[in-house]
Amino acid sequence: MRTILVVAEHRSGELRPVTLELIAGAQTLKQGADDQVVVAVIGAEADKFVPALSVEGVNEVVVVKTGSADFDPDFFESAVSGLIEARSPAVVMLPHTVDSLGYAATLASKGGHGFATDVFKLEYDGADLVATRGGYNQKVNVEVDFPGKSCVVVAVRANVYKPLEGSGSPAVSSFEAAAKASRSSNREYIELGGGNDVDITGVDFIVSIGRGIGEETNVEDFRELADTAGATLCCSRPIADAGWLPKSRQVGQSGKVVGNCKLYVAMGISGSIQHMAGMKHVPTIVAVNTDPGASIFTIAKYGIVGDIFEVHEELMNQLA
Numbered sequence: 001m002r003t004i005l006v007v008a009e010h011r012s013g014e015l016r017p018v019t020l021e022l023i024a025g026a027q028t029l030k031q032g033a034d035d036q037v038v039v040a041v042i043g044a045e046a047d048k049f050v051p052a053l054s055v056e057g058v059n060e061v062v063v064v065k066t067g068s069a070d071f072d073p074d075f076f077e078s079a080v081s082g083l084i085e086a087r088s089p090a091v092v093m094l095p096h097t098v099d100s101l102g103y104a105a106t107l108a109s110k111g112g113h114g115f116a117t118d119v120f121k122l123e124y125d126g127a128d129l130v131a132t133r134g135g136y137n138q139k140v141n142v143e144v145d146f147p148g149k150s151c152v153v154v155a156v157r158a159n160v161y162k163p164l165e166g167s168g169s170p171a172v173s174s175f176e177a178a179a180k181a182s183r184s185s186n187r188e189y190i191e192l193g194g195g196n197d198v199d200i201t202g203v204d205f206i207v208s209i210g211r212g213i214g215e216e217t218n219v220e221d222f223r224e225l226a227d228t229a230g231a232t233l234c235c236s237r238p239i240a241d242a243g244w245l246p247k248s249r250q251v252g253q254s255g256k257v258v259g260n261c262k263l264y265v266a267m268g269i270s271g272s273i274q275h276m277a278g279m280k281h282v283p284t285i286v287a288v289n290t291d292p293g294a295s296i297f298t299i300a301k302y303g304i305v306g307d308i309f310e311v312h313e314e315l316m317n318q319l320a
């Protein structure tokens with residue numbers, strides 16, 4: 001029997017969607033009928049997440065009560081290393097987020113486990129687990145295996161697996177983690193940039209601009225286009241990093257996943273893996289780019305090889 005342990009992530013009292021994605025991913029690692037998916041939920045109010053975690057494919061939810069309702073790297077490391085010792089999972093799946101960044105490496109190195117971060121594909125090659133991650137600033141895909149490791153810790157990207165829709169009735173148990181003093185405390189959560197801005201995860205039509213717009217003064221033209229078309233203006237990371245649009249408008253791995261979007265018009269965006277992580281699921285993607293080899297065209301339903309300023313002008317004429 002093989003155990004796949006998924007560590008749930010929650011923030012400000014809400015279960016993070018990536019948890020359900022990882023639960024779906026864990027199903028793909030089951031090889032035998034008695035393989036088990038166990039979900040650990042850690043925190044002072046961890047038990048309140050049990051109903052949300054009672055989904056298809058979960059055999060057991062383990063509640064680990066700690067001294068903090070919020071994420072705490074020391075408590076998480078202590079809880080997960082205790083669970084690894086107690087349950088001997090073959091694979092421990094953590095979301096590849098700022099939380100796991102705070103404890104995953106320590107957890108793996110102290111325990112002598114196999115370890116890979118930023119994983120976007122996981123599968124068994126015979127008896128060997130193989131994790132695929134980006135390398136050389138996402139220019140190549142690297143396959144990592146873990147010879148001789150009985151436990152492998154993987155931090156898996158969001159938006160790789162689609163959550164399962166069915167409900168389940170897992171066993172619920174509790175686990176006592178070794179007491180550990182925390183070296184940090186949480187003061188408050190601050191959403192970066194544009195606190196009162198629109199929530200782009202809920203909108204259904206997006207016009208998104210990338211570095212192809214060239215200069216900040218051009219942003220207003222595309223804002224006007226988005227407003228006229230009834231869309232929400234979003235962007236790739238360089239635009240948010242430059243402060244041309246608030247961080248809350250950034251789509252992608254370190255931005256937002258635009259879960260409800262039905263139509264996404266990408267203007268001057270190359271289609272990096274990190275950008276696509278936030279929008280590749282959108283049913284209708286329209287891409288405008290001067291470079292016919294731009295990666296965005298690999299996922300676009302409709303593509304225009306051309307200049308975004310010409311397309312902008314034509315669209316404004318059509319919409320007038």
Ligand SMILES: Cc1cc2nc3c(=O)[nH]c(=O)nc-3n(C[C@H](O)[C@H](O)[C@H](O)COP(=O)(O)OP(=O)(O)OC[C@H]3O[C@@H](n4cnc5c(N)ncnc54)[C@H](O)[C@@H]3O)c2cc1C
Nearest residue numbers: 210211212236237252253254255268270274275289290308
């Ligand atoms: C850990 C990490 C997390 C990241 N998270 C994110 C994230 O959340 N979101 C994100 O977007 N990026 C993210 N990135 C950055 C990402 O790797 C890319 O650098 C970024 O997405 C590139 O943005 P871009 O497509 O706008 O720019 P570029 O890659 O520079 O592409 C600009 C495109 O515009 C086209 N172009 C230029 N002029 C015109 C014109 N006049 N008309 C039409 N097309 C034109 C070019 O052909 C080019 O394809 C992250 C990177 C890392 C390492």
